[in-house]
Amino acid sequence: MDARVDKTLRITTPSDVEFAMTRQFDAPRHLVFDAMTKPEYLVRWLGCDAMAMPVCEVDLRVGGRYRYVFRSSDGIEHVLTGTFREVARPDRIAFGETFSMPGFASDEYLVTSTFVEEAGTTTLTTTIRHPTKEARDGHLNSGIEKGVEPAYDRLAKIVAGMA
Amino acid sequence: MPPDPLSSTFAALADPTRRAILARLALGETSVMELAKPFDMSLPAISKHLKVLEHAGLISRGREAQWRPCRIAPASFKEVDGWLGNFRRFWDESFNRLDGLLEEMKAEEAAKAPPRTRKVRVTKEKQRGRTRG
Numbered sequence: 001m002d003a004r005v006d007k008t009l010r011i012t013t014p015s016d017v018e019f020a021m022t023r024q025f026d027a028p029r030h031l032v033f034d035a036m037t038k039p040e041y042l043v044r045w046l047g048c049d050a051m052a053m054p055v056c057e058v059d060l061r062v063g064g065r066y067r068y069v070f071r072s073s074d075g076i077e078h079v080l081t082g083t084f085r086e087v088a089r090p091d092r093i094a095f096g097e098t099f100s101m102p103g104f105a106s107d108e109y110l111v112t113s114t115f116v117e118e119a120g121t122t123t124l125t126t127t128i129r130h131p132t133k134e135a136r137d138g139h140l141n142s143g144i145e146k147g148v149e150p151a152y153d154r155l156a157k158i159v160a161g162m163a
Numbered sequence: 164m165p166p167d168p169l170s171s172t173f174a175a176l177a178d179p180t181r182r183a184i185l186a187r188l189a190l191g192e193t194s195v196m197e198l199a200k201p202f203d204m205s206l207p208a209i210s211k212h213l214k215v216l217e218h219a220g221l222i223s224r225g226r227e228a229q230w231r232p233c234r235i236a237p238a239s240f241k242e243v244d245g246w247l248g249n250f251r252r253f254w255d256e257s258f259n260r261l262d263g264l265l266e267e268m269k270a271e272e273a274a275k276a277p278p279r280t281r282k283v284r285v286t287k288e289k290q291r292g293r294t295r296g
Contacts, residue, residue, distance in 0.1 A: 031269060
């Protein structure tokens with residue numbers, strides 16, 4: 001494996017209404033693009049151990065829709081749906097997305113992913129743009145990595161002790 | 164409580180001073196006076212931050228008029244913990260799995276079509292054919 005590939009997930013806030021996730025992958029970008037847009041690949045990686053992905057439908061064309069359903073171990077369904085606004089394999093993809101779960105439905109936010117390849121390494125940057133700062137902050141807070149976490153780890157421990 | 168508690172919670176956490184206040188309170192409840200000490204800040208300024216934190220449900224304050232101790236409100240922190248933790252965990256885990264899948268996809272592609280490998284293979288086959296023929 002290439003040691004130059006930095007597999008740290010970085011979260012930044014390019015503006016008041018946006019946040020961005022950046023991550024490098026040790027693969028050419030057309031493969032990363034396919035892995036992120038084709039259901040047969042998506043079901044194999046998207047999600048986490050606590051979340052099964054029983055529904056993954058993708059109509060990959062401008063105006064086409066997708067629908068992902070994640071089911072947590074307690075049976076709660078978290079649904080991501082969206083409409084593709086831009087599909088430019090392997091450079092760029094953009095879609096409007098909404099997230100919903102029982103008792104909560106988000107406004108639509110715009111997701112833009114760019115795939116930049118250099119020497120076989122792909123840098124994926126996904127920028128999520130919310131209609132308002134409040135909505136963005138609700139999705140994720142600025143300085144979360146460096147600012148909140150140290151203080152927050154301690155808090156989490158204390159909270160765990162109280163529970 | 165506002166209609167979307169999580170939003171005001173995150174807005175409250177966006178400020179470094181308020182995060183520092185929370186970190187201090189994580190060590191135990193204390194008074195506004197004590198809280199203000201390390202921050203080189205006026206009491207009204209600290210009070211303003213405390214109001215934001217209280218409004219966001221991150222801290223609660225005692226009713227004793229003078230003393231009004233501040234303490235962490237565990238319930239709302241639990242909510243934030245779940246939210247932040249889940250978001251990061253979700254993408255970290257997903258992307259780590261994607262790394263594995265991409266290795267497979269690369270190998271698959273290499274087996275299928277890379278011009279260089281294919282050339283070598285064709286040549287070998289030809290040679291084999293020739294030898295056989």
